[in-house]
Amino acid sequence: MLPTVPKIDNPEKYSDFDLPREKLEYALGEALKKIDYAIETMNGKFPAEYGVNNIYAPMENNYGWGSGFWPGMIWHAYELTGDEKYKETATSLIPSFLTRIQQKLGVNHHDMGFLYTPSCVAAYKLTGNETAKEAAILAADHLITRYHAKGKFIQAWGDVRDPESYRLIIDCLLNIPLLYWASEVTGDPKYDEIAYNHFNTTVNVCCRPDASTFHTYYFNPKTGKPLRGATHQGNSDDSAWARGQAWGMYGPLLTNMYHPNEKAIQVFEATTNYFLNHIPSDYLAYWDLCFTDGSTQPRDSSSDAIALCALLEGIKHLDDTDPLKSIYTNAAKRIMNTLIDTCLTKDIPESNGLLLHATYALPQKIGVDDLNIWGDYFYMEALHRMLNPDWHPYW
Numbered sequence: 001m002l003p004t005v006p007k008i009d010n011p012e013k014y015s016d017f018d019l020p021r022e023k024l025e026y027a028l029g030e031a032l033k034k035i036d037y038a039i040e041t042m043n044g045k046f047p048a049e050y051g052v053n054n055i056y057a058p059m060e061n062n063y064g065w066g067s068g069f070w071p072g073m074i075w076h077a078y079e080l081t082g083d084e085k086y087k088e089t090a091t092s093l094i095p096s097f098l099t100r101i102q103q104k105l106g107v108n109h110h111d112m113g114f115l116y117t118p119s120c121v122a123a124y125k126l127t128g129n130e131t132a133k134e135a136a137i138l139a140a141d142h143l144i145t146r147y148h149a150k151g152k153f154i155q156a157w158g159d160v161r162d163p164e165s166y167r168l169i170i171d172c173l174l175n176i177p178l179l180y181w182a183s184e185v186t187g188d189p190k191y192d193e194i195a196y197n198h199f200n201t202t203v204n205v206c207c208r209p210d211a212s213t214f215h216t217y218y219f220n221p222k223t224g225k226p227l228r229g230a231t232h233q234g235n236s237d238d239s240a241w242a243r244g245q246a247w248g249m250y251g252p253l254l255t256n257m258y259h260p261n262e263k264a265i266q267v268f269e270a271t272t273n274y275f276l277n278h279i280p281s282d283y284l285a286y287w288d289l290c291f292t293d294g295s296t297q298p299r300d301s302s303s304d305a306i307a308l309c310a311l312l313e314g315i316k317h318l319d320d321t322d323p324l325k326s327i328y329t330n331a332a333k334r335i336m337n338t339l340i341d342t343c344l345t346k347d348i349p350e351s352n353g354l355l356l357h358a359t360y361a362l363p364q365k366i367g368v369d370d371l372n373i374w375g376d377y378f379y380m381e382a383l384h385r386m387l388n389p390d391w392h393p394y395w
């Protein structure tokens with residue numbers, strides 16, 4: 001059953017707010033300085049997924065699950081400035097994505113969309129680069145090998161024959177746009193069918209009745225029937241890991257771009273209202289939404305950045321008369337304002353990232369209250385969306 005959309009507990013928290021364009025332009029200027037510096041420090045390599053003391057180390061190879069975000073940020077810089085140096089840098093990273101998928105390097109998981117959409121699909125959409133197209137279609141071919149027809153979902157991690165790994169994770173809602181795109185460019189409906197089945201299975205099992213979300217969900221490998229929700233990166237199986245909730249806000253809207261459907265909008269509104277009701281009064285999410293005002297737990301600015309993209313995409317689908325439209329518009333402005341005021345790295349000259357205070361995986365003790373590369377990517381996408389509401393998504 002789909003969650004009903006919870007009421008916004010305190011509409012005052014999202015009352016009218018003015019975020020002047022000059023402030024967004026200032027933020028873009030600061031982001032570009034850091035991207036320029038990172039291009040220098042990476043020197044053709046890829047930033048690690050998370051920072052250490054707010055610095056990304058260059059990775060020797062294109063191997064991690066987050067490598068796509070770096071070229072994605074550079075594509076945003078290119079579109080926002082028209083400066084050819086960004087196009088050249090992002091284009092120079094494409095061959096490593098082709099090699100990676102041809103040689104199956106670090107691809108024994110479902111993150112083909114995170115890897116290939118902001119890097120290669122973006123390159124193809126913006127410049128018609130055929131190598132990028134080839135790499136992204138191969139990545140889509142690889143992703144569908146993880147589909148379980150019985151359970152109607154794409155397995156997140158591990159060997160697809162391992163019954164212990166027979167589960168999905170909510171993050172995968174961001175991987176399936178690669179499949180919708182692959183059906184569009186190849187004319188073969190198989191990718192689209194798998195993606196849409198996966199979307200339906202995910203929202204059916206991951207959304208709890210109160211509109212919070214499970215991070216991961218196990219199925220019975222013999223029957224394909226849903227078994228139980230669990231967490232991997234959240235505080236507990238029953239809590240709402242902040243980033244999982246944010247994936248649950250944005251993901252349905254990305255499916256909605258290819259398959260307009262009321263269910264996606266309802267899930268977006270439900271998960272969004274839960275998020276907005278549970279972030280603290282300074283608008284910077286704690287890493288798990290079970291923590292709120294007064295807690296000393298670390299924050300996760302990347303959840304805010306993803307949620308911002310969801311809000312900015314979601315308001316396009318709301319009527320001007322819908323009270324949620326003004327709440328979401330003001331929430332987006334307030335969250336962006338918080339990121340600009342409290343998370344920029346501008347006072348840390350040695351930092352080569354954009355956003356402080358992100359948390360990768362607290363239970364695993366990695367990347368806690370530091371940079372993370374998808375936080376930086378979605379922050380750039382959100383800035384882009386605010387500066388140019390007509391932007392055409394890479395997704």
Ligand code: GLY
Pocket residue numbers: 171233243360
């Ligand atoms: N998709 C992995 C993460 O959000 O940490």
